[in-house]
Amino acid sequence: MISDKMRPLVENNSVIRAMFEEGARRKALYGEENVYDFSLGNPNVPAPPAVKQAILDILEEMDPVTVHGYMSNAGFPGTRKAVADSLNRRFGTHFRMENIIMTVGAASGLNVALKTLLNPGDEVLTFAPYFVEYGNYVRNYDGVLVVVPPNTETFQPNLEAFEKLVSPKTRAVIINTPHNPTGVIYSEEILKALADILEQKQREYGAPIFLISDEPYRELAYGDAVAPYVTKYYANTIVGYSFSKSLSMPGERIGYLVIPDELEDAENVIQAAVIATRVACGVNAPSLMQLVIERCIDEKCDVKYYERNRDALYGSLTALGFECVKPQGAFYLWMKSPVPDEKAFVAKAAEYNILFVPGSSFACPGYVRLAYCVSFETILRSLPAFSKLADDYFA
Amino acid sequence: MISDKMRPLVENNSVIRAMFEEGARRKALYGEENVYDFSLGNPNVPAPPAVKQAILDILEEMDPVTVHGYMSNAGFPGTRKAVADSLNRRFGTHFRMENIIMTVGAASGLNVALKTLLNPGDEVLTFAPYFVEYGNYVRNYDGVLVVVPPNTETFQPNLEAFEKLVSPKTRAVIINTPHNPTGVIYSEEILKALADILEQKQREYGAPIFLISDEPYRELAYGDAVAPYVTKYYANTIVGYSFSKSLSMPGERIGYLVIPDELEDAENVIQAAVIATRVACGVNAPSLMQLVIERCIDEKCDVKYYERNRDALYGSLTALGFECVKPQGAFYLWMKSPVPDEKAFVAKAAEYNILFVPGSSFACPGYVRLAYCVSFETILRSLPAFSKLADDYFA
Numbered sequence: 001m002i003s004d005k006m007r008p009l010v011e012n013n014s015v016i017r018a019m020f021e022e023g024a025r026r027k028a029l030y031g032e033e034n035v036y037d038f039s040l041g042n043p044n045v046p047a048p049p050a051v052k053q054a055i056l057d058i059l060e061e062m063d064p065v066t067v068h069g070y071m072s073n074a075g076f077p078g079t080r081k082a083v084a085d086s087l088n089r090r091f092g093t094h095f096r097m098e099n100i101i102m103t104v105g106a107a108s109g110l111n112v113a114l115k116t117l118l119n120p121g122d123e124v125l126t127f128a129p130y131f132v133e134y135g136n137y138v139r140n141y142d143g144v145l146v147v148v149p150p151n152t153e154t155f156q157p158n159l160e161a162f163e164k165l166v167s168p169k170t171r172a173v174i175i176n177t178p179h180n181p182t183g184v185i186y187s188e189e190i191l192k193a194l195a196d197i198l199e200q201k202q203r204e205y206g207a208p209i210f211l212i213s214d215e216p217y218r219e220l221a222y223g224d225a226v227a228p229y230v231t232k233y234y235a236n237t238i239v240g241y242s243f244s245k246s247l248s249m250p251g252e253r254i255g256y257l258v259i260p261d262e263l264e265d266a267e268n269v270i271q272a273a274v275i276a277t278r279v280a281c282g283v284n285a286p287s288l289m290q291l292v293i294e295r296c297i298d299e300k301c302d303v304k305y306y307e308r309n310r311d312a313l314y315g316s317l318t319a320l321g322f323e324c325v326k327p328q329g330a331f332y333l334w335m336k337s338p339v340p341d342e343k344a345f346v347a348k349a350a351e352y353n354i355l356f357v358p359g360s361s362f363a364c365p366g367y368v369r370l371a372y373c374v375s376f377e378t379i380l381r382s383l384p385a386f387s388k389l390a391d392d393y394f395a
Numbered sequence: 396m397i398s399d400k401m402r403p404l405v406e407n408n409s410v411i412r413a414m415f416e417e418g419a420r421r422k423a424l425y426g427e428e429n430v431y432d433f434s435l436g437n438p439n440v441p442a443p444p445a446v447k448q449a450i451l452d453i454l455e456e457m458d459p460v461t462v463h464g465y466m467s468n469a470g471f472p473g474t475r476k477a478v479a480d481s482l483n484r485r486f487g488t489h490f491r492m493e494n495i496i497m498t499v500g501a502a503s504g505l506n507v508a509l510k511t512l513l514n515p516g517d518e519v520l521t522f523a524p525y526f527v528e529y530g531n532y533v534r535n536y537d538g539v540l541v542v543v544p545p546n547t548e549t550f551q552p553n554l555e556a557f558e559k560l561v562s563p564k565t566r567a568v569i570i571n572t573p574h575n576p577t578g579v580i581y582s583e584e585i586l587k588a589l590a591d592i593l594e595q596k597q598r599e600y601g602a603p604i605f606l607i608s609d610e611p612y613r614e615l616a617y618g619d620a621v622a623p624y625v626t627k628y629y630a631n632t633i634v635g636y637s638f639s640k641s642l643s644m645p646g647e648r649i650g651y652l653v654i655p656d657e658l659e660d661a662e663n664v665i666q667a668a669v670i671a672t673r674v675a676c677g678v679n680a681p682s683l684m685q686l687v688i689e690r691c692i693d694e695k696c697d698v699k700y701y702e703r704n705r706d707a708l709y710g711s712l713t714a715l716g717f718e719c720v721k722p723q724g725a726f727y728l729w730m731k732s733p734v735p736d737e738k739a740f741v742a743k744a745a746e747y748n749i750l751f752v753p754g755s756s757f758a759c760p761g762y763v764r765l766a767y768c769v770s771f772e773t774i775l776r777s778l779p780a781f782s783k784l785a786d787d788y789f790a
Contacts, residue, residue, distance in 0.1 A: 001603060001660035002667040003514050003536070009670045010663065046459040059450060064441040068644035104499055104648065104677040111675060119398050136674040141398070208396060249463035251682025253499065253648075265396035268405065272397040275404045279531040280506060282499040286681040287646025 009136065023355050030353055036382035038356040038370040041180065041331070045301045045373070047248040054295040058288065067288055073278040075102030075256070075285055079294040083256055086297045091229035099260055101273050102285035102293075105253040106216045106242035108277070110137050112257060113212050113238050114172070115276040116269060118143040122171035127157045129334075129362030129369075131180050131214075143171070147363050155182040155325055155334065156190045159197060166201045172210040173198070177227050178217040181362050181369035182334040183310075183327025185221060188228045195234035202236070208264045211237045216255070217330035219246035219300050222307045225328040235262040243293060245331075248301040253282075254289040306331045309372040312379050320390040331373040334359075338393040342368050348392060352385040404531065418750050425748055431777035433751040433765040436575065436726070440696045440768070442643040449690040453683065463682055468673040470497030470651070470680055474689040478651055481692045486624035494655055496668050497680035497688075500648040501611045501637035503672070505532050507652060508607050508633050509567070510671040511664060513538040517566035522552045524729070524757030524764075526575050526609070538566070542758050550577040550720055550729065551585045554592060561596045567605040568593070572622050573612040576757050576764035577729040578705075578722025580616060583623045590629035597631070603659045606632045611650070612725035614641035614695050617702045620723040630657040638688060640726075643696040648677075649684040701726045704767040707774050715785040726768040729754075733788040737763050743787060747780040 002010065019039070027035045058067055074080065080097040087093050103109035118124070120142035126134050128150045138145045146165055151158035157175065175194075177186035198209050213230040218241065221227055231237045242255035259270050277284065310327050318324055323336040335356075337345040342365055346358045349368075359367035372379065397405065414434070422430045453462055469475065475492040482488050498504035513519070515537035521529050523545045533540045541560055546553035552570065570589075572581040593604050608625040613636065616622055626632045637650035654665045672679065705722050712719055718731040730751075732740040737760055741753045744763075754762030767774065 001664055002511055005514075006511055006667040006671060009674065010667050013666065013670055042465045044460060047463050051463070052454050052459065055450065055454060059447050064447065065439060065643070067646075068442050068446070068642075069646045070437045071646060107674075107678045108676075116397055116401055119400075133674060140675050247463075248460070249682075251462075251464045251466060251679065251685075253677050253679065253681050269396055271408065272401040272405050275408055276401060279404065279502075279528060280535050280675070281503075282648050282677045283502045284646065284648065286648050286684065287644075288683070289681065290646075 005139065022350065026350070026353055026355075033381070035353045035355065036378055036385060038354070038372060038374065041371045041373060043245055043248045043250060043301070043331075043373045044375055045248050045305045048296070048299045048301055050296050050299045051247060051249070051292055054292045055288065057295070058291050062291070067291060069287060071284060071287060071290070073284050074274045075100070076287070076290050076294065079290040080256075082294045082297045087229070087258070091232070093229060093231060093260075095258060095260065098270065099258055101257045101259065101270070101277060102290055103240075103255050103257055103277060104282035104285050105244060105250075106214060106240045106255045107133065107137070108253070108281040109240035109242070109255050109257045110134075110174070110212065110214060111140060112273050112276045112281050113240060114138060114141050114143065115280055116272045117172055117210055119171075121169065123167065123169040124172045124174060125162065125165055125170060126174040127162070129181050129359060129364035129367070130174075131176060132361055134174055146170075150364050155179070155184045156186060157194060159190070159193055162194070163197050166197065166209070168205045168207070170201070170209050172212055174212045174214060175230070176214040178221060178329025180217065180330055181332045181357075181359075182325050183330050183332050184325060185225050185227050185328040191228055191230060191233045198234060198236070208236050210263075213237060213239045215239055216242040216245050220303055220306060220331060221329040222303070222310060222327070227329065231258065231260050231262070235260070236264055238263065246300055247296060249289070252286060252289045254285050254293060256285075305376070306373065309374070309376055309379055312376065313370065313372050316383050317386060320386055321394040322390065331371060333370040333372055335368050335370060337366055337368055340366055342366050349389055352389050354382060354385050354389060400534065417745065421745070421748055421750075428776070430748045430750065431773055431780060433749070433767060433769065436766045436768060438640055438643045438645060438696065438726075438768045439770055440643050440700050443691070443694045443696055445691050445694045446642060446644070446687055449687045450683065452690070453686050457686070462686060466679060466682060466685070468679050469669045470495070471682070471685050471689065474685040475651075477689045477692045482624070482653070486627070488624060488626060488655075490653060490655065493665065494653055496652045496654065496665070496672060497685055498635075498650050498652055498672060499677035499680055500639060500645075501609060501635045501650045502528065502532070503648070503676040504635035504637070504650050504652045505529075505569070505607065505609060506535060507668050507671045507676050508635060509533060509536050509538065510675055511667045512567055512605055514566075516564065518562065518564040519567045519569060520557065520560055520565060521569040522557070524550075524576050524754060524759035524762065525569075526571060527756055529569055541565075545759050550574070550579045551581060552589060554585070554588055557589070558592050561592065561604070563600045563602070565596070565604050567607055569607045569609060570625070571609040572625075573616060573724025575612065575725055576727045576752075576754075577720050578725050578727050579720060580620050580622050580723040586623055586625060586628045593629060593631070603631050605658075608632060608634045610634055611637040611640050615698055615701060615726060616724040617698070617705060617722070622724065626653065626655050626657070630655070631659055633658065641695055642691060644684070647681060647684045649680050649688060651680075700771070701768065704769070704771055704774055707771065708765065708767050711778050712781060715781055716789040717785065726766060728765040728767055730763050730765060732761055732763055735761055737761050744784055747784050749777060749780050749784060
């Protein structure tokens with residue numbers, strides 16, 4: 001009864017569901033605290049207290065007709081201005097409120113960008129490993145996702161392979177930094193080289209290629225690591241942002257798109273993106289949360305909590321003999337499977353009640369992803385199980 | 396630079412924008428209180444106090460990781476159960492929580508339903524006059540909107556014309572009751588007759604035809620008027636609901652779909668709809684507002700306020716000689732233009748600073764729509780201007 005396009009999604013979904021059900025079964029059998037679930041990217045650090053305070057203040061100070069009411073589909077002017085000002089302060093950019101469109105999270109932001117730009121058959125490139133929903137978002141608009149094979153040395157974008165895959169059909173490129181699933185932050189050097197290739201291809205084909213930078217993990221950068229701001233390197237960049245991780249509110253569905261004036265035909269693209277938001281992506285971002293963002297724009301969740309998790313997990317797993325990419329940001333650890341078939345490794349780990357996701361779910365078999373947005377105690381308790389798992393391979 | 400599908404939307408948008416700009420110009424020129432703006436369906440009645448109290452209680456009682464966190468893409472179980480239970484109490488239905496999918500407002504709900512059901516070229520029927528976004532929603536999935544001409548006697552669905560337009564290509568029918576822009580509530584008799592036609596056509600074609608009932612105005616019914624619950628008359632019904640009007644929170648983007656067990660292949664359709672929500676329509680409905688709904692499911696905004704507006708506006712305008720459909724529900728007054736070209740009538744009214752929308756925007760020229768979700772004082776102050784307008788035509 002369902003549409004042809006939805007059918008493969010439903011079929012694929014039962015695989016994911018089977019994984020969740022196996023996790024639920026183990027938790028019921030062995031007790032929640034004895035299953036070490038690293039499969040989901042659901043933040044466990046609470047929203048900063050300023051979020052609660054902002055909600056209380058807004059409800060006290062403002063008229064409910066405004067707080068819960070319609071605004072321009074692009075969002076409240078005050079919120080858009082607060083976002084633009086904050087970006088300008090932090091990154092030396094020159095955005096105006098008109099460059100900011102509030103969206104129903106980053107997922108809707110990417111959908112808005114792709115609906116605005118793609119014609120059927122247009123190709124969108126992305127770098128493996130990648131967040132599997134990109135393919136679904138691109139197919140929503142009859143685009144074709146073209147996957148660039150990984151650079152398994154650094155997990156920075158593989159630009160040699162990329163250059164060969166760019167073609168006159170290439171309409172957009174999606175990057176994600178800090179990166180899910182590898183925890184890598186794309187370096188300034190790589191971004192510049194990527195921009196150079198795109199500039200050259202644009203000239204060669206006489207048509208724009210848009211760079212869509214998906215940045216829900218921007219604020220989760222550890223130590224001195226900073227994710228360079230992509231619009232500074234390439235004019236035809238659209239940034240998709242979400243407050244899901246920075247303010248620990250993934251359920252609230254609040255984010256924004258940045259469409260800079262430097263982008264080709266910017267005014268038209270902005271107008272189309274606002275309309276795409278209205279007709280296909282939720283009408284507007286949720287109003288109360290927009291007002292919260294205006295007041296909490298420079299707040300952050302406790303990033304140190306994730307950093308401590310990273311240090312404990314990365315340190316322990318490498319000490320046990322596992323080969324891991326040291327995460328610079330986000331809250332994922334990317335680990336090489338000790339055997340070529342990483343699904344066998346995932347199954348073996350599950351025997352010790354350790355749950356994580358096979359790399360083939362990110363178009364990069366031979367690796368696995370551990371989401372360490374769990375409690376520190378979960379990590380500590382999991383280590384004896386990891387030790388037994390290591391013994392199976394390295395002892 | 397924008398996609399072919401977005402181009403006509405951007406072009407059409409400038410017409411709407413021109414109308415808004417003319418309104419803004421007049422407000423700047425003559426003062427906000429001297430412009431009588433009946434053009435927008437933005438509720439002016441505040442959310443019931445229980446909404447604020449629910450937010451305060453939730454923030455006090457619950458863990459922020461839960462309040463603002465991801466849940467199942469279909470929504471919090473407690474919220475879905477509260478919705479199902481409330482519908483069952485009120486309408487004698489037998490929904491389970493599994494039949495309810497929380498959505499980012501009714502606009503996303505309709506998008507989810509259409510994405511789940513439509514293949515390219517499938518036809519979706521709706522009855523003129525109709526909410527213009529239906530066409531955009533249907534075209535998002537390459538469907539074709541087929542408009543049934545109005546019954547200008549009653550503005551109930553024109554079933555004779557409808558029966559002739561149903562074809563083997565018909566995949567779905569969208570109805571809206573209480574109705575924007577006419578204020579009509581579809582009668583039980585009409586719904587039964589509509590269901591009979593659909594049952595017969597399903598048998599004839601050996602394929603299901605889905606009835607999508609768009610119900611953001613369900614709670615806005617005046618006097619004894621009750622909108623019959625559509626799933627009781629036709630098994631292949633999907634209901635799209637929004638709390639935008641019932642709780643005066645259109646900016647919050649919170650609503651739900653009802654997909655009953657009686658619907659053909661219900662389990663598969665429900666699963667597909669949840670996935671469509673995830674990949675294209677915002678991932679999930681906003682979390683805090685879902686929790687508010689659980690606690691405020693039987694709350695309503697002050698419907699009496701709108702009823703008083705209706706009585707004043709309908710009473711006065713008919714007394715002045717205008718021909719109007721008496722609204723049974725929603726907050727729109729549907730008025731016959733005293734001249735065949737209703738756009739000329741709209742322009743003439745604007746000279747008296749009265750703003751409303753031409754019926755051709757709803758595929759029904761010769762009529763105009765007045766949104767009376769304004770303050771009662773605005774209605775009172777507008778009456779001398781309406782009187783002058785009447786003199787131009789009837790004096």
